[in-house]
Amino acid sequence: MSKLDPLLGLSPYPLFHYYDEMYADARSVRPHYQHVSRMFAGMSPEELQGKQNLMQRRMMEEGITFTLYNPAQDHPMERTIPFDMVPRIIPKGEWERLEAGIVQRITALNLFIHDIYHEQNIVKDGIVPRRMILSNCYFRPEMAGLRVPGGAYVTTSGIDLIRHHDGKYYVLEDNLRTPSGFSYLFKGRSLMNQLFPELSLASSIRDVDHSLNCFLSVLRSLSPSRTRDPVIALLTPGEYNSAYYEHAFLAQQMGIHLVEGRDLVARDHKIYLKSMDGLRRVDVLYRRLDDDYIDPLAFQPDSLLGVAGLMNAYRAGNIAIANAPGTGVADDKAIYVYVPDMIRYYLKEEPMLDNVPTYLLSKAEERQYVLDHLEDMVVKETSLSGGYGMLIGSEATREEQNEFRLKILADPERYIAQPIMSLSRAPVLSESGGMTPRHIDLRAFVLMGADCKPHVIPGGLTRVAMREGSLVVNSSQGGGVKDTWVMA
16 A cells, blocks of 8 residues: 555645545555556646646536535525536446445335335335325325336436444435436536546446446337337426436437427327427427426426326326336325335345435434434435435534434424435545545446346446545535546
8 A cells, every 4th residue: 555645745635534536544545446556646836726726617618517516595596506627436346336236226216116006015014104195295196106217217216325433334215306416527527538538448447438428329119109219308497407418318318209398298198399491209208397387287287397188197007207207205204204115125135235224204203213312313304315404413512403403303304314424535636636535425427228127337436525534525515526447
């Protein structure tokens, strides 16, 4: 192992009790980081900062942005997502174990969603309480008994993982409705190849570009028309959506139509795209808006973002929707508690990946324990994502803790709690050109088509809490990203 990295200079790189992805201890670099460490150590701080500035300029020129919504500001703020140039590296064997666990998990979740909308055996057998399904705001009775193309409810998913100080990975949450971040994964790799061609060429890492072809193949496989060249459209809420860059990027890269609700029309239980040449029937709709807004006739009647009549066309089997409506019933944070039981129930296997220990605040004993240890807990609203509706006890003021205490007591079923985990850290490039540690997680993206094995995109997206000491990595809360390498 190499000596202390020269990039650290005189500033210590404190490890404390956190697992560090790059450094085994204060004086040695992990074997799979050796080449990256040497290359960065051979560059001056000025050179590194110049590359970082060039990276941000390229991102701005190409419109790689994310919109932040701050209640204290009158208008949302659009910015380039912070991209750190020091890659996160995962050894081959470690990734293979993760991949197997992720495939196991998403397979069980897909079977659970099918079961919930059909026989409900898992409820009848007392594994998951019926009330947790019926009271779930993402449960859609409209999906009961409906046949989903290829049985693929969860075409795209993002499984969030953390590594604890013991070096072990845990699943933090499952994102099964409209997971975001694909574009940052693909574009980040492209920019790294441009800025550090010598690094990419000299390192044996898994390619991610072929996953875009897999993405397109998965969408094609859902087509109910079985034509050789199905018409596929990505339904976006529009340019003011925080992830609009991603919508445009994916549509352009896959060669599919980028549409808003007003570009589509329902005729005879089919969906058509309005074009200069007339109407073209759409076979597959990859939607990037929530259930409530996709069809004003079926869900929220005042929605102007969706397509009136879409659900009728879906029920008639004339269009596929990815992800299927109603998938959110399985990524509710209270249902998350039961995923290990789902794996045992449907697959007759033991879970390969553990959940973070989770307290259901609807249970009096667990609720009281959490209230007594609120400063050591992360409390989350079960139906929200993106870092919203959350309390991190160790970072909260006494007033904020008391405010959440009252919310929990008023509506305990609305919340779950987890002990504060020691998220692993990885070095990021500081403004001075040195290394400084930041907490990270990993969003693993899974693609699932009709009657085929799930495909996990190699590496996924490493998300970074850019503020020192912060555990919040979400882009919507100011977090950044890293390129993630899987060693080949």
